[in-house]
Structure formats: structure tokens, C-alpha cells
Amino acid sequence: MSKNLAFDFFVNKENKTITVKREFAAELHLVWDAYTKSEILDQWWAPKPWKARTKSQDFTEGGYWYYAMVGPAGEEHWAVAQYLEIEHQKSFKGLDAFADANGTINKEMPQSKWKVTFTGKGEITLVEFMISYDDLAQLEATIQMGFKEGLSMAMEGLDELLPSLKK
Numbered sequence: 001m002s003k004n005l006a007f008d009f010f011v012n013k014e015n016k017t018i019t020v021k022r023e024f025a026a027e028l029h030l031v032w033d034a035y036t037k038s039e040i041l042d043q044w045w046a047p048k049p050w051k052a053r054t055k056s057q058d059f060t061e062g063g064y065w066y067y068a069m070v071g072p073a074g075e076e077h078w079a080v081a082q083y084l085e086i087e088h089q090k091s092f093k094g095l096d097a098f099a100d101a102n103g104t105i106n107k108e109m110p111q112s113k114w115k116v117t118f119t120g121k122g123e124i125t126l127v128e129f130m131i132s133y134d135d136l137a138q139l140e141a142t143i144q145m146g147f148k149e150g151l152s153m154a155m156e157g158l159d160e161l162l163p164s165l166k167k
Contacts, residue, residue, distance in 0.1 A: 007023070013140075016132060016135065016139050018142070018143075020128070020129040021129075022129075023124050024125050024155075024159065026162040026166065028089055028120030030125075030162060030165050030166065031162070034165065035127070044160075045067075045154055046070075049071075050072070053068050061085060061086055062084075064080055066078075066080050068101075077098070078101055079096065079097065080103055081096045089120075090118060093115045096113075097112075110141045111133075112131050113132045117130075
């Protein structure tokens, strides 16, 4: 990652939110596709050496992305994201939860609401996440699971992938 690209990660326990701001060295349409198309998400939406594997995705309002994080020994951790609102190449909102292999949400694990906003600045795109939790315990559990480190590593994977998407 270029040292000039922004990366901010802020936890607000009072509001039960995580805010992430991350710039990428690519035009808006490429970064948007990287966040909204499963064939691209599968190439970066996991911290190495883990891989994301999509079972199904319907990127429409009310649709779902159902995927697994697959570890180097083949272990699987399933998740489901429901898309609530989509504003093409501007933002999307959704609900994110851990699930089992059949798509049943695991209510014992943290669940969150996400708003992801995209701002094009020519050759740079800013992606901003606002992630909120219903209670502080879920926020803290997410942090303890290494969310910041895992997300950082995944975004570095997107940095590496973006030049190949430009071709």
C-alpha cells in the first residue's frame, strides 16, 4: 500500500460503532466492483492465508451474500450479509452475521449493521465503513476476534489485486 493512502480505524464504545476509512489506488468503478461482485470478493475478502468462498450472492436490495472464510487446513467459518439499501457506486447498507453452513444465523456471535460509502477522487477511491452494534459486548467481541487486523490484511490483499483489475 502506498504510504500516502489513508487508513483510519476508530472505535466508539459509547455509540457502539466502528468507523473505518481506507483509500485505494484505483478508480471508483473498480473498487465498487471489488466490494460488490463475489468473483472479485473471493480473491481478497479474507486475511491471508485464509480465502473467501462464496456459496451465493444476490447484490440487490433484500439480497444476500452467503460465504465462508476458509482456513489453510480447510476449516470454514460461515457468514451472511443481507443488503438493505444500494445506491450504485455510492453506498450500500446491510446486516452482517456469522452463520452455519446452511445459512442459519448464529445468534451467539456478534451481529452488526454496515454502511459502506464510496467516494471517487480520480485515481484514488475512499471507502468508509460505519459499523454499528446493538450492544457493547458484541462490539468488544468483534475487536477481540481480531477484526481490525483481519480487515487490514484483507484490504492489503485488495491493494495487491487492484492493478490486475485495471487491465
